[in-house]
Amino acid sequence: MRALGHVFKYGDNVDTDVIIPARYLNSFDGKELASHAMVDIDPEFAKKVQPGDLIVANKNFGCGSSREHAPLCLKEAGVSCVIAETFARIFYRNAINIGLPIIECPEAARGIEAGDEVEVDFDSGKIYNRTKGTEFQGQAFPEFMQKLIAAGGLVNYTNNKRK
Amino acid sequence: MGMTMTQKILAAHAGLDSVVPGQLIEAKLDVVMANDITGPMAVPVFNQMADKVFDKEKVVLVPDHFTPNKDIKSAENSKSIREFSKCQCLKHYFEIGQMGIEHAILPEKGIVVAGECIIGADSHTCTYGALGAFSTGVGTTDIATGMATGELWFKVPSAIKFVLSGKPSKYVSGKDIILHIIGRIGVDGALYKSMEFVGDGIQYLSMDDRFTMANMAIEAGAKNGIFPVDEKAENYMKEHSDKEYTIYTADDDAQYDEVVEVDLSKVRPTVAFPHLPGNAHTIDEIETMEPIKIDQVVIGSCTNGRMEDMRRAAAVLKGHKVHPDVRALVIPATQKIYLQCIEEGIVTTFIEAGCAFNTPSCGPCMGGHMGVMAAGEKCVSTTNRNFVGRMGHVDSLIYLASPEVAAASAIAGCIANPEKVGDK
Numbered sequence: 001m002r003a004l005g006h007v008f009k010y011g012d013n014v015d016t017d018v019i020i021p022a023r024y025l026n027s028f029d030g031k032e033l034a035s036h037a038m039v040d041i042d043p044e045f046a047k048k049v050q051p052g053d054l055i056v057a058n059k060n061f062g063c064g065s066s067r068e069h070a071p072l073c074l075k076e077a078g079v080s081c082v083i084a085e086t087f088a089r090i091f092y093r094n095a096i097n098i099g100l101p102i103i104e105c106p107e108a109a110r111g112i113e114a115g116d117e118v119e120v121d122f123d124s125g126k127i128y129n130r131t132k133g134t135e136f137q138g139q140a141f142p143e144f145m146q147k148l149i150a151a152g153g154l155v156n157y158t159n160n161k162r163k
Numbered sequence: 164m165g166m167t168m169t170q171k172i173l174a175a176h177a178g179l180d181s182v183v184p185g186q187l188i189e190a191k192l193d194v195v196m197a198n199d200i201t202g203p204m205a206v207p208v209f210n211q212m213a214d215k216v217f218d219k220e221k222v223v224l225v226p227d228h229f230t231p232n233k234d235i236k237s238a239e240n241s242k243s244i245r246e247f248s249k250c251q252c253l254k255h256y257f258e259i260g261q262m263g264i265e266h267a268i269l270p271e272k273g274i275v276v277a278g279e280c281i282i283g284a285d286s287h288t289c290t291y292g293a294l295g296a297f298s299t300g301v302g303t304t305d306i307a308t309g310m311a312t313g314e315l316w317f318k319v320p321s322a323i324k325f326v327l328s329g330k331p332s333k334y335v336s337g338k339d340i341i342l343h344i345i346g347r348i349g350v351d352g353a354l355y356k357s358m359e360f361v362g363d364g365i366q367y368l369s370m371d372d373r374f375t376m377a378n379m380a381i382e383a384g385a386k387n388g389i390f391p392v393d394e395k396a397e398n399y400m401k402e403h404s405d406k407e408y409t410i411y412t413a414d415d416d417a418q419y420d421e422v423v424e425v426d427l428s429k430v431r432p433t434v435a436f437p438h439l440p441g442n443a444h445t446i447d448e449i450e451t452m453e454p455i456k457i458d459q460v461v462i463g464s465c466t467n468g469r470m471e472d473m474r475r476a477a478a479v480l481k482g483h484k485v486h487p488d489v490r491a492l493v494i495p496a497t498q499k500i501y502l503q504c505i506e507e508g509i510v511t512t513f514i515e516a517g518c519a520f521n522t523p524s525c526g527p528c529m530g531g532h533m534g535v536m537a538a539g540e541k542c543v544s545t546t547n548r549n550f551v552g553r554m555g556h557v558d559s560l561i562y563l564a565s566p567e568v569a570a571a572s573a574i575a576g577c578i579a580n581p582e583k584v585g586d587k
Binding site for chain 2: 094
């Protein structure tokens with residue numbers, strides 16, 4: 001499994017209120033949420049994002065509320081992977097549970113700029129910056145989470161276990 | 164190796180003698196809670212896994228965010244969890260009229276007690292750590308899984324120990340202490356970790372102070388915040404709950420990543436400036452700045468909408484008038500608190516001062532309704548987040564503060580020190 005696309009770059013503490021503001025939370029329709037993704041930090045994002053594109057950010061990405069609408073709107077907008085120095089813990093769980101790949105890698109977060117073309121190999125955790133010709137080793141998912149992702153998320157994982 | 168309080172609760176709920184930080188476990192859940200934003204999204208996910216909830220007394224639904232319904236879509240969402248609650252025969256569903264903000268009403272109704280393992284599809288679920296429970300926020304898929312199976316996977320957290328000493332001064336409450344702490348460690352200072360509060364200073368903190376502090380553990384990135392169970396906590400649970408509770412204490416040789424000392428006697432009234440809860444300034448620093456004129460004050464929320472918060476704000480406002488340029492909104496967190504405000508004459512104080520006194524709701528905290536801001540407006544709010552656009556327009560500003568600082572600011576029309584308002 002891999003991701004390939006161009007990068008949207010953000011800073012520290014990108015919170016769930018800017019990823020998907022509460023005024024849109026009266027819906028949980030993925031496509032509708034995707035049309036408002038990142039609107040309060042980057043009003044052009046939803047118009048510009050192409051399937052496969054990546055988000056790269058610094059510390060504490062996804063801090064704030066428990067709204068699963070946040071990873072969902074990014075996934076539905078076509079984001080193939082989020083790379084950050086660190087993630088807020090609820091966002092981390094939610095992203096994995098719905099199958100949005102996320103990788104912690106401080107070096108990549110520093111060495112990738114907006115617009116770079118980046119490829120991620122999820123099996124090895126390797127991140128290639130094709131634009132700059134650099135490579136980073138991201139944290140691969142622990143075995144438990146790989147099983148969960150391989151099952152297609154927590155719902156299937158739970159159903160498999162209960163069979 | 165010794166365990167922290169949180170690790171002991173998790174070990175017990177995973178059926179293990181001991182756990183270590185980083186270990187992945189599956190733990191049994193005592194309470195699984197969702198609201199009118201996360202609940203409706205969880206219902207279709209739940210339906211993929213089960214027909215019946217694992218325990219109809221342990222699954223709790225509270226329509227509190229966009230209620231009383233702010234628009235048609237919100238009404239449809241509320242309807243879906245109302246119907247789900249009826250169909251599943253849930254014991255704890257709180258309709259408008261009995262409803263309170265989730266993190267105020269669950270302790271008040273005795274649904275959560277010490278020693279339990281609790282998840283809620285709301286990030287401020289960490290509030291119940293004030294009672295000595297392990298309690299954490301999760302998303303929709305996790306909550307649906309919890310509703311179906313009564314179990315969830317967790318990574319055992321390491322912990323930071325906060326040693327509280329000394330007695331806070333008159334106008335310093337739990338809000339000032341937690342803003343001070345987040346100001347010191349940063350909004351990711353406790354990322355993935357437990358915040359375990361200990362020390363002699365805890366005896367001076369009321370249960371409402373502790374709920375406020377545990378509530379904002381998430382604003383430092385923590386998985387949970389937790390207090391030891393002392394006589395005050397036991398008395399609270401005996402008064403509010405019939406449930407049996409279990410007291411866990413950290414081992415003497417428990418390992419902590421860090422120990423942070425906090426002298427409560429030195430904490431000053433503290434305000435978090437836009438756009439992070441960690442952007443803390445003391446009232447003394449603020450008094451040296453140009454006055455920060457404000458348009459709105461909000462007193463309420465899961466952080467500061469409890470009875471003591473109402474009393475503290477009213478004591479400052481009594482005999483004063485809200486500044487003509489300010490809209491002051493007071494929102495008690497539950498119906499019980501609402502009624503008690505009437506009985507104690509506090510509502511009269513608020514209304515005579517020129518405040519709006521509203522029905523329980525999360526309301527303006529997340530920019531839902533009942534106090535959304537326009538471009539360029541500033542608000543002093545007792546809520547928990549001051550992110551960009553949180554309370555409305557992307558160009559509006561939120562300053563987080565205690566009920567007393569909020570009340571003093573409502574009178575002055577700018578951020579103000581409650582110590583200097585003076586009695587009338």
